[in-house]
Amino acid sequence: MRWIKRTVTIAIVSLTAVIGCQPIKSSSIVNSTFNQAEVAVSGTQQTTTSQRWNNVALGGGGYVTGIYLHPLEKDLVYIKTDVGGFYRWNSQSQSWMPLTDRFPLSQRHYYGGEALAFDPKNPHIVYIAAGTYVWDKPGTIFKSTDKGQTWTKLNIDLPMGGNQDKRWVGERLAVNLFNTNVILFGSRQNGLWKSSNAGRTWSKVTSFPGTPKKDIGITAILFDKQMPGLVYAVAYGDGIYKSTDTGVTWSKIEGSPQWPRRMATGRNGTLYVTSGKGPGVTKYANGVWSNITPENSQAMFNGLSVNPANPDEIVVALGESPSTKIYRSVDAGSTWILVKRTIDSTVPWWTKIMRSQAWISAIEFDPKVTGRVWLTDWYGIWRTDDLKTNPVVWTNYQKGHEEIVTFALVSPPKGALLLSGLADVDGFYHNNGLDSYPDKTFGGNGPDFQDTYSIAYNEKDPLKLVRVGGNRWNNSYSGATSTDGGLTWQKLASFPTNKMPMRVAMSATDPNVFVVTISGGQAIRTTDGGATWQPVSGLPNGPRGPWNWSQSLAADTVDGNTFYYYWNDSVYRSTDKGASFSVVYKPLVGENRWHSLRTMPGVKGEVWVSLDEKGLYRSTDAGKSFSQISGVEKAYLFAFGKPQQGSTIPALYLYGKIAGMGEGIFLSLDRGKTWTNIGDRHQPIGNNPQVMAASKQQFGLVFIGTGGRGIYYYSK
Incomplete structure (x- = not known):
């Protein structure tokens, strides 16, 4: 992959002659990051799984x-x-x-x-x-x-x-x-x-x-x-x-x-x-x-x-x-x-x-x-x-060699099981399923970007999407919309010059309204599908990109006027279609680099935030208050997916750490009260897991995009 610059901790190493090395097995x-014993944090014991994770064929x-x-x-x-x-x-x-x-x-x-x-x-x-x-x-x-x-x-x-x-x-x-x-x-x-x-x-x-x-x-x-x-x-x-x-x-x-x-x-x-x-x-x-x-x-x-x-x-x-x-x-x-x-x-x-x-x-x-x-x-x-x-x-000879760096993953309720935004190769509508190569990049049926940084869809009509990205090599950025689930794309009529878009969220009811955060700058929004843009007030400048995987922005899944944003220690909310935001809750102190804000599918005003080592939090009153999910000791990534048959509660997937179960990848069917470990200790997906998405069409299907081993999927 191309030279990827990340913010990391400086290590000081003692460099002396090593004597009497004892090899370690x-x-x-x-x-092992996974504890094979499946125990519930609270409630009944869950079922053991040994299903292996596989690479999406790219x-x-x-x-x-x-x-x-x-x-x-x-x-x-x-x-x-x-x-x-x-x-x-x-x-x-x-x-x-x-x-x-x-x-x-x-x-x-x-x-x-x-x-x-x-x-x-x-x-x-x-x-x-x-x-x-x-x-x-x-x-x-x-x-x-x-x-x-x-x-x-x-x-x-x-x-x-x-x-x-x-x-x-x-x-x-x-x-x-x-x-x-x-x-x-x-x-x-x-x-x-x-x-x-x-x-x-x-x-x-x-x-x-x-x-x-x-x-x-x-x-x-x-x-x-x-x-x-x-x-x-x-x-x-x-x-x-x-x-x-x-x-x-x-x-x-x-x-x-x-x-x-x-x-x-x-x-x-x-x-x-x-x-x-x-x-x-x-x-x-x-x-x-x-x-x-x-x-x-x-x-x-x-x-x-x-x-x-x-x-x-x-x-x-x-x-x-x-x-x-x-x-x-x-x-x-x-x-x-x-x-x-x-x-x-x-x-x-x-x-x-x-x-x-x-x-x-x-x-x-x-x-x-x-x-x-x-x-x-x-x-x-x-x-x-x-x-x-x-x-x-x-x-x-590429079979098995999966090294693409992932920026975004989306699995809408209709259309393809997966759309991916990637570094250097734009992204894909995975038209041939998960085990065969896609026919084309996004650019094969629309504007061609070096990177796609974020993808969002309209909850009312999930075949309507927007993606943002661009070309680092010449500092040109834009976006595109689709009305057929990502099969074809139309470039936005306009986009501010020299502005790198980082995240995009689309109104739940109006596909012409979406908010875009900007690398190192003020967020913008459009109400006419990208023909014109207005500045968003009330939000801090966005983090520098593109090598930042914080998922700070989301739209309410029911109320088309409402958007949410997290940064530093505060949750922001807009009730005027993204024109202005204000703080509705603080302090919710986490780690700015590794956090995700997501809204619960089909539920108005329910917002979840993962804060890495600070845990996982839930709000049921549109961000006015939050409660911590008991037993979640680390929430690195999480996603909501289709409920299991007979239930209306979305499946909750977590890459993190559960008390009594250790670190791993987990599934909860009761909003985080009990958990099942769906990870594989032989394949912990440790190569910089960056983004997580779960299928809204198929229960038990979840995706993890990495910083150098492509995309993995697990299917029950």
């Missing part, structure tokens, strides 16, 4: 920053992503299996993929370096002895940045081919680290003299395949260093590129390097550097691979560019052939830029299948089974 490091959409093919086992392929964790290829189902979905919300920073390396002599052993931002909680390295099914945390905690600058270069983590007990890791802020006992203990390599750029650090480490003890390391912005004694001593290679992206060697020991400045592709042989850049291009090169079966065959790709070119050489870079391409996309809605293989990160020869090459880019994973054809046919 996977079940310990990935703490089709990729996130940055895959590395791909790794084991030299000993066919089809053993791993990928790392910037915000979606790590995956392994399943050749039988032709899909990607997520390997890090057991991390709960408290360990969400481990979904950032900093690095991956496998034991080249043992296909069962793989290591991952996980951590999203250097300013967040420290990252760490995990080890698996069963191809990623379970993980052991190793005792090395360092700032990592899987979703930060230069995450597409590498590789920072490397295992020595000649002695696989030796592992090196290049950090962003704290130098070079080494383990000599397969990860049990780690120490900092104080002899490494490189001075890399701040927060990018040592970006690539490469053990030579022919000469024991020879290893290279990139100090980004400084140059390439080498060691001939397995990392004990180091010296800078004179004349080396200052800004290397990737390194690779073949069986003959020649070192190849792609760079972002200066010569795009160079090679180092017999102590001499040679510029072998294709077409003498001054563009940035990134992706690089040497054929394991033929050290003279090389592929390179432009990087950090939507206008990607791929070149192939069969004479060690003396001459190059521009690889002409044909795209075979398996995801029907992928746009032109997504099909262009934009911003390629990694490109790799398959060591077990002649002619097969894999590559990863800004949106997914591609493969050709014959690099020698003209043109080369590339097919994207």
